[in-house]
Amino acid sequence: MPTGTALRDPRQQLFEAAERILLRAGPNALTSRAVTAEAGVAKGVLHRYFPDFDAFLAELVRGRIRALDALGAALNESAGTGTVAGNLTGALVVLFDPVATSVVGLVIARDELRARLRAAGSTGIPLMTEAAAVLAAYLGAERDLGRIAPDADVDVLAPTLLGAAHLLFADREAGPPDTETVRRTVAAVTAGAASA
Incomplete structure (x- = not known):
């Protein structure tokens, strides 16, 4: 049985979330946790596509x-x-x-x-x-x-x-x-x- 829903394009979703954070709060607010929360995905999703x-x-x-x-x-x-x-x-x-x-x-x-x-x-x-x-x-x-x-x-x-x-x-x-x-x-x- 599948768990959760498929992400449309996880990398692009993460980049778009990062850009929204940059627009709203600037570079100092950009953390991995902030990006994954903004993207609405688990923190592990970022590390699935990027080493750090x-x-x-x-x-x-x-x-x-x-x-x-x-x-x-x-x-x-x-x-x-x-x-x-x-x-x-x-x-x-x-x-x-x-x-x-x-x-x-x-x-x-x-x-x-x-x-x-x-x-x-x-x-x-x-x-x-x-x-x-x-x-x-x-x-x-x-x-x-x-x-x-x-x-x-x-x-x-x-x-x-x-x-x-x-x-x-x-x-x-x-x-x-x-x-x-x-x-x-x-x-x-x-x-x-x-x-x-």
Whole structure:
């Protein structure tokens, strides 16, 4: 006789539960017990799919890193259209959704998680480093099109934009900034790179 009900996709159910916790209470509230309780499953379910909680968290972050591919593709397609500041503003608003902002805090706070992500190939602050590469690729495309200065150092400009934007989005209590605030920040950071 079967006991209980089958889970739809246990791994995805656990990831969705973790994201809800991050949205509601932030990275400090994320524990294996909190995730399994939020998902409505026994604690052993998480350990059936992941050797430990940091392995689970590493896969959660890697999922966010993989999602950057779609953002990068869309941003690169926008090269040569609209305005550079407008394209970057839109990308940063998407990039720093509330879950991603909390994930960055989680990565910064957990040494073992960072170590696992670095062992898998990430460098610097995982997720932020990959996001900087996405921005640098777009800025390089715009430089090639002549929309930013030919001597603009996109490998410095991209993490500068990312850091400035992260400061805007990181305050959980105040909530995300309005788009105009992000646009003004982008315009200020990129002003020196504007094509003459």
